[in-house]
Structure formats: C-alpha cells, structure tokens
Amino acid sequence: MSQTWIAAVVFFITYILIVTERVHRTVSAMLGGMAMILLRVVTQAEAFRCIDWNVIFLLVGMMVIANVLRETGLFQWLAVQAVRLGKGRPVRIMLVLCLVTALSSALLDNVTIVVLVVPVTLFVTGQLGLNPLPFLIAEILACNIGGTATLIGDPPNILIGSAAGIDFTTFIVHMGPISLLILLAFLGLAWLIFRKELRARPVRAADLSALEARDLLTNRPLLRKGVIVMGGVIVGFLAHGTLHIEPATIALAGATLLLLWSRADPHHAIREVEWTTLFFFVGLFIVVEGLVRTGIIQAVAQAALRVVDGNLPLASMVLLWLSALVSGIVDNIPYTVTMIPLVENLGQAMPVMPLWWSLALGACLGGNTTLVGASANVVVASLAERSGHPIGFWRFLGYGVLTTVLSLLLATAYVWLRYL
Numbered sequence: 001m002s003q004t005w006i007a008a009v010v011f012f013i014t015y016i017l018i019v020t021e022r023v024h025r026t027v028s029a030m031l032g033g034m035a036m037i038l039l040r041v042v043t044q045a046e047a048f049r050c051i052d053w054n055v056i057f058l059l060v061g062m063m064v065i066a067n068v069l070r071e072t073g074l075f076q077w078l079a080v081q082a083v084r085l086g087k088g089r090p091v092r093i094m095l096v097l098c099l100v101t102a103l104s105s106a107l108l109d110n111v112t113i114v115v116l117v118v119p120v121t122l123f124v125t126g127q128l129g130l131n132p133l134p135f136l137i138a139e140i141l142a143c144n145i146g147g148t149a150t151l152i153g154d155p156p157n158i159l160i161g162s163a164a165g166i167d168f169t170t171f172i173v174h175m176g177p178i179s180l181l182i183l184l185a186f187l188g189l190a191w192l193i194f195r196k197e198l199r200a201r202p203v204r205a206a207d208l209s210a211l212e213a214r215d216l217l218t219n220r221p222l223l224r225k226g227v228i229v230m231g232g233v234i235v236g237f238l239a240h241g242t243l244h245i246e247p248a249t250i251a252l253a254g255a256t257l258l259l260l261w262s263r264a265d266p267h268h269a270i271r272e273v274e275w276t277t278l279f280f281f282v283g284l285f286i287v288v289e290g291l292v293r294t295g296i297i298q299a300v301a302q303a304a305l306r307v308v309d310g311n312l313p314l315a316s317m318v319l320l321w322l323s324a325l326v327s328g329i330v331d332n333i334p335y336t337v338t339m340i341p342l343v344e345n346l347g348q349a350m351p352v353m354p355l356w357w358s359l360a361l362g363a364c365l366g367g368n369t370t371l372v373g374a375s376a377n378v379v380v381a382s383l384a385e386r387s388g389h390p391i392g393f394w395r396f397l398g399y400g401v402l403t404t405v406l407s408l409l410l411a412t413a414y415v416w417l418r419y420l
Contacts, residue, residue, distance in 0.1 A: 061251025323362025
C-alpha cells in the first residue's frame with residue numbers, strides 16, 4: 001500500500017473515532033498521529049516540526065492567566081454585567097455574550113477569547129439553572145465569524161495577509177462589512193434556534209443581576225495585577241507584527257510575569273491547564289501533516305481549481321466553498337498554507353484579490369462546520385467537558401452546518417457583487 005493510501009486510511013479511521021465518540025477525541029487524535037509516524041508516512045522529526053507550537057503555547061499562556069484571574073471573581077462580575085445587559089432574559093444574555101465574543105475575536109486571537117468567555121458563561125448558566133450548551137455552541141459560532149473580520153482575528157488571515165501583502169486596514173475594509181452582516185444574520189438565527197431551550201425563572205435572574213460588585217470581586221489586589229498584565233498582553237497581541245514577537249511568546253511572558261508578581265501557586269495555575277486539549281492538537285497536527293505530506297489536500301485542491309479554466313467568477317466560488325468544506329474537516333491552518341501557492345499561480349492568469357478574499361472567507365467560516373473545524377471549537381468543547389457538560393459531535397454538527405451554509409450564502413453574494 002502506498003504512503004498516500006496509508007495516510008488517507010489513518011485519517012479516515014481517526015475521524016470516524018472522533019465522530020462516533022467511542023474513544024475520547026484526544027486519544028483518537030494521538031492514535032492517528034502515532035500511526036502516521038509508526039507507518040512511516042512522516043518521520044518523527046517531520047511530525048514534531050509540523051506541530052504549531054505557537055498555538056500550543058498561546059493556549060498554555062492564556063489558560064494560566066485565566067486560571068489566576070478566576071481566583072479574583074472577575075469572571076463572575078463580568079457574568080453579572082451580561083445578565084444586566086440582557087435584562088435577565090436568557091436569550092438576550094446569550095446574544096450579548098455572542099456579540100462580545102465576536103467583537104473581541106476580531107481584535108484578539110479567537111482561542112484567547114473563548115478561554116476568557118467560557119468561565120463567564122458557565123457561571124451565568126449555573127446561577128440561572130440553565131443548560132450551558134446552547135450558550136457555548138452559539139459562542140463558538142460567533143467567535144469564528146468575528147475572527148473573520150480582521151488580519152489578526154484568525155490564523156488563516158495572518159497567513160493570507162503575509163503572502164498577499166495585505167495590511168490590517170485594507171483587510172478590515174474588505175472583510176469587516178461581510179463579517180458584520182454575517183454576525184447580524186447569525187444572531188437572528190441563534191435567537192430562532194435556541195430560544196425554546198433558554199428558559200429560566202425570572203426570580204433567579206433578578207437575584208443574580210442584583211448582586212453587587214463587592215460581593216463578587218474577592219481579591220482586588222490580585223485583580224489589579226491580573227488586569228494590568230492582561231492589558232499588556234492584549235497590547236502585545238495587537239502590536240505583535242510591529243514588535244516581531246509571536247503571540248505565544250507574549251502570552252507566556254504575561255503568564256510568567258503574573259505568576260511572579262502575584263506570587264500565585266504555579267502548581268495550581270499550571271495543573272488547571274487543559275492538557276487534554278493540547279494533546280488533541282498535537283495528534284491532529286500530525287495526522288493532517290500526513291495528508292499534506294503525501295499531497296492529498298493539494299491534489300483535491302488542484303483538481304477542483306483545474307475545472308475553472310481561467311474563469312474568475314467560477315474560480316472564486318469554487319475556492320470559497322471548497323475552502324469551507326475542507327476547513328470543516330481538517331484544521332484550516334495547514335489547508336491555507338497548501339492553498340496559498342495555488343492561488344498565487346491562478347493569479348498569473350486572472351485578478352488575484354477576489355481569490356484571496358474567497359480563500360479567507362471560506363477557511364475562516366468553514367471552521368464552524370464541525371466540532372474539530374477550528375481551534376476555538378476544540379477548546380470550548382474541552383472546557384465544557386471538564387465542567388460536566390460535554391458537547392456531542394453530532395449535536396454541534398447540526399448547528400454548525402446551518403450556520404456555515406447561511407454564512408457562505410451571504411459571503412457568495414458579497415464576493416460576487418463586490419469583486420466579480
């Protein structure tokens with residue numbers, strides 16, 4: 001059996017295990033990754049090089065900061081503000097949290113945002129006696145939509161901006177309007193599909209919104225230190241391109257500084273890191289590298305793009321929908337890396353900018369299709385599982401496909417009307 005077939009079979013079996021949930025998704029991903037190495041699809045050196053350590057250590061740094069901040073009552077205080085803005089009504093609270101998640105994801109990495117938003121959500125739903133899953137699923141979807149808007153919102157955008165020479169302002173001018181339109185449409189969709197599930201006794205909501213800040217913020221000195229460090233980290237994220245420092249380094253530096261300054265127990269802060277999530281990513285990166293290394297993803301992309309034969313409208317539509325489909329199945333980072341040289345080649349025969357926008361929209365919005373389609377999805381799923389509320393693959397798929405199709409229809413109209 002050729003290495004290409006071995007890679008395809010290993011990927012298929014790994015995905016089946018993840019989808020059926022017969023084996024924990026972290027174990028499934030690790031099994032797949034080790035199979036790629038042991039069956040010599042990739043060498044150990046290649047496998048370790050393909051792991052995106054920037055994603056891994058960004059998560060570690062932000063989780064440590066979040067674990068320290070959790071001790072201050074900050075997340076509970078933010079939850080109460082969300083209840084007040086939502087006037088105690090669960091659907092409105094969900095929409096407020098989705099709006100905050102989406103807008104924040106445009107300015108920061110969406111993985112960072114969900115690490116901070118999930119504890120707030122769990123506190124709100126716990127106090128109101130609500131099932132947190134509708135909230136968490138909606139926040140995943142809003143997060144990926146918001147991250148589409150800017151150059152730094154989602155990793156594929158950074159890769160595309162670097163390859164195409166697109167700056168922050170140009171990116172948001174082109175991607176901001178459609179992202180906002182999709183977000184508004186999604187908020188309406190979320191209201192329709194979740195409103196029946198979100199019912200709470202008004203008294204409990206009123207009691208929660210009546211809580212005073214002094215009752216919630218339990219460690220103000222630690223809070224001040226945490227907010228200062230978090231503010232510095234956010235500034236660092238926004239300026240990381242100018243500083244030539246990767247977000248992972250900024251997050252780890254912030255975590256280290258906060259542990260040093262606050263004298264918090266590092267054993268506790270580090271023990272609470274979602275290690276199962278990190279090892280899931282390690283395994284998945286290796287599995288996807290097997291597909292990339294054997295040329296499977298590139299072959300699929302080339303076959304699809306060959307049919308366009310110099311037709312710019314057709315090329316843009318194929319690229320948009322193909323990117324969404326593939327990004328819903330495999331991580332969108334290696335897919336985008338594979339597609340960039342293909343788009344550059346197509347750009348020699350036709351205007352290239354519509355193709356870049358189609359690639360960005362498809363790669364980012366497609367991450368909403370499945371529970372493993374984007375890094376933020378996996379992080380939220382792991383945090384939800386730890387809290388005793390696991391998100392099933394198939395349950396998420398129903399909402400994810402519906403949201404992705406709606407998003408792509410709007411994106412298709414936008415690309416067609418603005419660029420073609």
